[in-house]
Amino acid sequence: MKKSRTLKSMLRAFLALTGEQKKWFVQAWFKFLFWDWRIRHQSYAKWQDRVFVASKQADSPLPNGFVGVIEKAGRHHIRHMNCLRRCMVTMEMMQQQGITPQLHFGVRRVDKKTQAHCWLTLNGELLNDGHEVIDTYTELNAKKGDSTLLSAFLH
Numbered sequence: 001m002k003k004s005r006t007l008k009s010m011l012r013a014f015l016a017l018t019g020e021q022k023k024w025f026v027q028a029w030f031k032f033l034f035w036d037w038r039i040r041h042q043s044y045a046k047w048q049d050r051v052f053v054a055s056k057q058a059d060s061p062l063p064n065g066f067v068g069v070i071e072k073a074g075r076h077h078i079r080h081m082n083c084l085r086r087c088m089v090t091m092e093m094m095q096q097q098g099i100t101p102q103l104h105f106g107v108r109r110v111d112k113k114t115q116a117h118c119w120l121t122l123n124g125e126l127l128n129d130g131h132e133v134i135d136t137y138t139e140l141n142a143k144k145g146d147s148t149l150l151s152a153f154l155h
Contacts (some may be wrong), residue, residue: 001002010076013072016099017069021065021069022065024066024070024073024093025069025070025072026073026074026086026126027093027112028069028070028073028074028089028093029073029077031089031092031093032074032077032079032081032085032086032089033077033079033091034071035085035088035089036079036081037104039084039085039088043066050088050091050092051088051103052103053091053095053100053103054100055100055101055102055121055122055123056098056099056100057099057122057123059083059098060097060098062094062097062099062122063097066075066093067090067094067120067127067128068099070086070089070090070093071086071090071128071129073089074086074089083118083119083129084119086128087103087118087119087128090127090128091103091120094122099122101120101122102120102121102122103118103119103120104118104119104121104134104139105117105118105139105140106118106119106134106137106138106139106140107137107138107140108136108137108138115137117134117137119133119134120126
């Protein structure tokens with residue numbers, strides 16, 4: 001019974017979106033499938049050029065609620081969409097709007113385990129995460145191909 005209530009509330013939330021927001025949601029949902037497949041089945045070498053892209057602001061502002069709708073599509077997906085998948089889909093959809101956000105990576109140690117996280121900013125403004133989360137990570141500022149900073153956290 002609880003599952004059907006959740007499904008009903010998700011459907012109600014989707015139907016409350018505007019037509020444009022529904023289009024973003026559906027587009028994001030399918031992009032999540034593709035990025036999930038790409039990350040699971042292709043070597044990193046085949047898609048690494050999409051990760052390290054110079055940040056670029058568009059002439060027009062980001063549509064209102066754009067990132068929030070993409071995040072909703074990720075949260076309500078049939079597959080678990082981690083931070084990397086959410087960032088890659090959001091980056092791709094923003095690039096289609098003529099905007100390229102900056103992708104950030106961070107690490108932290110919890111109970112002798114290294115944890116990683118990523119998030120997006122645009123002009124220094126956090127787009128898809130909260131400061132209460134990212135402030136618990138140490139941001140990696142290594143150059144492409146430099147693993148020395150990361151290795152310090154692994155030992």
